[in-house]
Amino acid sequence: MSILSVQQVSKIYQSGSRKLTVLDNVNFSIEAGQTAAIVGPSGSGKTTLLGLCAGLDYATSGSVVLNGHALENLSEDQRAEIRNQHVGFIFQNFQLLPTLTALENVMVPLELKKRKDAKKKALELLEKVGLADRATHYPTQLSGGEQQRVSIARAFANEPKILFADEPTGNLDTETGDMIENLIFDLNKQLGTTLILVTHDPELAKKTNRIIRIKGGKIQEEQYV
Amino acid sequence: MYNFKWTLLMAYRDFRQNKSKLALFISSIVIGIAALVGISTFGDNLSKDIDGQAKELLGADAVLSTNQPLGDQPLDTIATQKSTEINFASMVIFPETGESRLTQIRALDGQYPYYGKFETTPIEADSVFRSGGREALVEKILLAQFNAEVGDSIQVGEVTFRIAGELEGVPGQTGITATVAPAVYIPMGFAEETGLIQVGSRLNYVNYYQLEAENLDEVLKPYEEEWEIDNVRLETVESRKASTGRAFANLSSFLSLVAFIALLLGSVGVASAVNVFVKEKLASVAVLRCLGVSSRQAFVIYLTQIMLMGLVGSILGAVLGSFLQIALPNVFSDFLPVEVSTDVSWKAVGFGLGTGLLIALLFALLPLLKIRKVSPMMTLRPDDGESNKFSADPFRWLVMFGIVLFIFSFSFYLLSGWKEALGFTGFVLFAFAALWGVGTGIMWLIRRFLPLSLSYPIRQSLANLYRPNNQTISLIATVGLGTAMISTLFFVQNQLLEEAKFADKEDQPNMLMFDIQTQQLEAVSQKVTDKGYPIMQQVPIVTMRLSEINGKTKKDNENLVEDDRLSRSLYNREFRVTYRDTLIDSERLVEGKLRTYNSPQDSIFVSFDAGYAGRTGINLGDEIVFNVQGRPIKTYVGSFRNVKFNQVSTNFLVLFPENVLDNAPKFHVIITKTGSDRESANLQAEVVRAFPNISVINLGTITETLENILGKISFVIQFMALFSIATGFLVLISSLILSKYQRMKESVLLRTIGASSKTVGKINTMEYFFLGTLASLSGILLSFLATWLLSRFVFELPFRGAYEEAVLVYIGITLLTIVLGWLNGRKINNQPPMVILREG
Structure with missing residues (x-):
């Protein structure tokens, strides 16, 4: 059963009288539980595609169906609710809320779902990523690797059906990057989440079931690993 | 959700x-x-x-006042207490020093005030004053001005009184009133003896009543119409409270x-x-x-x-x-x-x-x-x-x-x-828009024309003014508006004083003598010319009231609907009028023409001050009947003049032609020019000694009083402007702190790539210098505009830029901005770059 279906999606930016086509008639779908990597050179449209798949932006044309919801028919707030219920995110630059502690950052998606056990569950997740002892630390008091581990804990907190990761190891050294990759894939396996990641790193891409190669806004090649 | x-x-x-x-x-x-x-x-x-x-504001339950003796009044029999007062402007002399000054003489009889009291030093001075002797109470400010003390003498007209006490407070009177017209209280019993109560003197008669009535309005109502007709002004506790x-x-x-x-x-x-x-x-x-x-x-x-x-x-x-x-x-x-x-x-x-x-x-x-x-x-x-x-x-x-x-x-x-509110809203929007416009304009100019040839620190500091997240505009608005308020005040104050001093130039008179009786005229003129001073103007003055305009009496006017009604002040005012067939330097004809009166068959055409006529609704050709001390004189409005009232000169709202008022009771004014303040003081002393009823004003006294009043007003305005300035600087401090992190990062980057602390310090100082300069100059520009508008339309004076004061304001505000900037930036310069990088 497909959890994400992208049909004839285009994204065009208008700058004055100039039109810039970033994505041009893109089609693919992802089955539940699958892992996929979107790869391609800089400016090829990877991040734009990820944003459209996750419902962070509207496509100029075409349809994105996420877990049965056609995103183009939903308002921004309705899509926010879908993200809270079904989607997790991991970002290249971690994107932790600087004014919240590590624990509070992980609790946010759970609290939004009005989970009574938000704190307990967030602590468990921090434990899983090895940061239970740093729960009360603020992001500025954590290293880059630690911040990304908190971000992973937060991404899995609402038990998402699908996880989007944008260059999750892009800002980390090799050793820490490897550790983060393992953590993502381990948790993904444990929780049976669908994973879609954008990366430049061919080694990371190879760890997924499927590689979607994109160039000039079009899918050039799909490769099943 | x-x-x-x-x-x-x-x-x-x-x-x-x-x-x-x-x-x-x-x-x-x-x-x-x-x-x-x-x-x-x-x-x-x-x-x-x-x-x-x-x-205590009124000191009595009801007060009647008019410029004619009040005679028997119906309230005299109802009142539990009655006091009478005659007040008038006159010179007083301090015999110990021979100095003199125009004051408000109040000859009092009775126990007024019934509520509140005269505050005197010593406390018993009030009862000494009322004991029946030649004792006077003198306003504190007057004693201070002439270094006189309790126990000294003061001469009012031809009577010399002992100063029983220094007057610190009178019910309902403010400090400003005392500054403008300091009062000297003398017992009523000596009023006649002073020789100042004569026909033609400008006297005001007052009765103070204490009334024990449950409903005072009901008691007074039956007499109000009669008082209105007789030009008697009634004041009650309620009316004073309301005003x-x-x-x-x-x-x-x-x-x-x-x-x-x-x-x-x-x-x-x-x-x-x-x-x-x-x-x-x-x-x-x-x-x-x-x-x-x-x-x-x-x-x-x-x-x-x-x-x-x-x-x-x-x-x-x-x-x-x-x-x-x-x-x-x-x-x-x-x-x-x-x-x-x-x-x-x-x-x-x-x-x-x-x-x-x-x-x-x-x-x-x-x-x-x-x-x-x-x-x-x-x-x-x-x-x-x-x-x-x-x-x-x-x-x-x-x-x-x-x-x-x-x-x-x-x-x-x-x-x-709503009109005033709209005006204020418009003013606020204009002021902010003007400051925003000035700020944006200057920033645009810097951006557009910043020369590359400038040294790096100067270029960088100027560029900082339009960096992202800059606070330049908001600082210009806040500090600028505060500066504008305080400098407008300085400039206007300066302008008024300068104007007063300006009057003391070669060809302008500096001394004015009035209340001269016809029989004294020759002797006074002689005294002036004997000293070698010129008689620059000798003007007869006749007092009169207006009784009808186009056939409408005061009562008719009252019965008209508001839109048709003429200003009440026309009927209530006592006009001081002169007569001549020519205009003087301070007058300019704007409408109609001056017409002479040559025979009893001629109509009498008078000339009105154009501004006054406009305010009160008088038109060219209106028929006006004046009551000249009992005798009605029918006139027509023949012309309007623009009169400049800010010179030492006699200026009149109404001007009669010659040959009409020759035989009317009158007094005279003489205007002259002495060589110096000392000479003015000497002539004043001599004239007042010889003719105690004559009042003298010299330019020195006017300037001094003006400075005194402006000083008091400006203190209040400065106090209020302080809030704006303080707020402006609080905004400055908070925006400096808010942009501190950004500045630190930039400074650290500069220092990391080799800039010395001195260079970084120079960039920051220059930035604050430019910020202070922009804010203060914008404010000063705005205040020049405000001063010009006030000079042109309110004071009707030529605009004189207070450039020295502007430079002082500029230096003050800019220095303060630099100092605050330095205090904020100390940490940036004192720390090694690594410490700040780690903090980031």
């Missing part, structure tokens, strides 16, 4: 880390609220005290408006600081949106924090204002007719809190609305801003409309007139 409790929790979590920054935003409104609460509390207490001390209350309600509203300006300046600080705050928060908002937070929730998280700090700021302001008002009765002491209490006014506190919250909300909303439009896509592309969406946001326009509406409503509440 709206979860209000969670939203508040998130607001709290975010607030923990932001409270010091938010405190800075809110500090901008603390002073404004404090000023507002302080002034409102003072106003409330003043109004309460005017009510409570109403009887005093009205005057002080106006003062309180005016001061509240000044406080409101300080608050608006603070609001600009709030808006600009919240703008920086919101920009810092956009990334976090995008993350929250990714995690599933709705735009409304995200908006409320930050709005809650702003409102919380708005409340804290307002409470702090209200507390500060409640303390501040304790000082206000001293600040305004010269203007107050009653003792003002210093109780906390909960109404004023509530008003301050409400205003503070509303203003924080309105001005924070403008930048805060951006949060609603943040796209979650910003998490992936930080520059994926929503600026286009924001400028099209209809709520933004709604908030702007709300701000203008708020300013209008607030001023309407204080001024109680």
Whole structure:
């Protein structure tokens, strides 16, 4: 059963009288539980595609169906609710809320779902990523690797059906990057989440079931690993 | 899925880390609220005290006054007590030194005041004064001016009195009244003996009554019409209370408006600081949106924090204002007719809190609305801003409309007139727009024409003025407006004094003698010419009243509907009129022509001051009957003149032709020019000694009195302007602190790539120098414009730029900005780059 279906999606930016086509008639779908990597050179449209798949932006044309919801028919707030219920995110630059502690950052998606056990569950997740002892630390008091581990804990907190990761190891050294990759894939396996990641790193891409190669806004090649 | 409790929790979590920054935003409104609460509390207490001390304001239950002897009055038999007074302007001489001055003589008989008392030093002076001897009570300011003491002598007309005491307070009188016309009380029994009560003297007769009546209005009503006809003015406790209350309600509203300006300046600080705050928060908002937070929730998280700090700021302001008002009765002491209490006014506190919250909300909303439009896509592309969406946001326009509406409503509440409120709102918008325009224009010029040949520190510091997140415009608006207020005050004050001194040039007269009886005229002229001084003008003056205009008497005029009615003052005024067939230097004919009167068959054409005619509704050709001390004279309005009233010269609202008033009772004025102040003083002493009824004013006295009054007024205005200046600097300090991190990073980067501390320090100093320069120059420019407008349209004087004062204001404001900048930047220069990099 497909959890994400992208049909004839285009994204065009208008700058004055100039039109810039970033994505041009893109089609693919992802089955539940699958892992996929979107790869391609800089400016090829990877991040734009990820944003459209996750419902962070509207496509100029075409349809994105996420877990049965056609995103183009939903308002921004309705899509926010879908993200809270079904989607997790991991970002290249971690994107932790600087004014919240590590624990509070992980609790946010759970609290939004009005989970009574938000704190307990967030602590468990921090434990899983090895940061239970740093729960009360603020992001500025954590290293880059630690911040990304908190971000992973937060991404899995609402038990998402699908996880989007944008260059999750892009800002980390090799050793820490490897550790983060393992953590993502381990948790993904444990929780049976669908994973879609954008990366430049061919080694990371190879760890997924499927590689979607994109160039000039079009899918050039799909490769099943 | 709206979860209000969670939203508040998130607001709290975010607030923990932001409270010091938010405190800075809110500090901008603390002073404004404090000023507002302080002034409102003072106003409330003043109004309460005017009510409570109403009887002491008048000192009696009813007062009748007119310029004719009052004769027997119906109240004489009803009253439990009656006192009589004759007051008039006259010279007094201090025989010990021979010095003299024009004062207000009050010859009193009876036990007035019945409520309140004369405050004297020594305390028993009042009873000594009433003991029947030649004893006088003399205003404190007069004694101080002439170094006289209790026990010395004072000569009024031909009688010399012993100064029984120094007069410190009279019921209902303010310090300003004492400055303009210091009073000397003498016993009524010696009034005739002074020789000053003569036909032609300008005397005012007053009866003070104490009445034991339950309903005073009912007692007085039957006589009011008769008094009206006889030009007798009636004042009661109620009417005095109403007029005093009205005057002080106006003062309180005016001061509240000044406080409101300080608050608006603070609001600009709030808006600009919240703008920086919101920009810092956009990334976090995008993350929250990714995690599933709705735009409304995200908006409320930050709005809650702003409102919380708005409340804290307002409470702090209200507390500060409640303390501040304790000082206000001293600040305004010269203007107050009653003792003002210093109780906390909960109404004023509530008003301050409400205003503070509303203003924080309105001005924070403008930048805060951006949060609603943040796209979650910003998490992936930080520059994926929503600026286009924001400028099209209809709520933004709604908030702007709300701000203008708020300013209008607030001023309407204080001024109680939509025209005035519209005028004030227009002024505020114009002032901000003008400062914004000047600031933006100068920044554009710098950006456009910044020469590459300038040294690097100067170029960098100038470029810093338009860096992203700069506070340049808001600083120019706040510090600039504060500067504009205070320099306008300086400039106008300077202009008025200069104008007075300017009058003392070669060909201008500097001494004016009046109340000269016809029989004294020759002797006085002789005295002046014997000393070698010229008689520059010798003018006869006839007093008269207006009894009919186009056949309508005062009573007819009263019965007309408001739109058709002429100004009441026309009928109530005593006109002092002269006659001649030519114009003098200070007059210019603007309409009609001067016509002579040669035979009894001719009509009499008079000339009116154009401004006065315009204000009162007199038209060319109107038929006017004057009552010249009992004799009616029918005249026609033949011309209008523009009269310049700011010269030492005799100027008249109404000018008669020659040959009409030759035989009317009159007095004369002589105008002359002496060589120096010393010569003026000598001539004045000699004339007054020989002719005690003659009053003399010399330019030195006018300048001195003007300086005295302006000094008192300017102290109050400076006090009020201080709030705006202080708010401006608070905004400056908070924006410096807010941009500290950005500055640190830049400075560290510069130092890392090899710039010396000296270079970095130079860049920062130059930036503050330019910022201070821009703010103060914008303010000074605005104040020049305001001074020019005031000179041109209010004082009708030629504009004289106060350039020296402008340079002083410029140096002061710029230096202060540099010093504050240095204090803020100390850490940047004193720390090694690594420490700051780690902190980042």
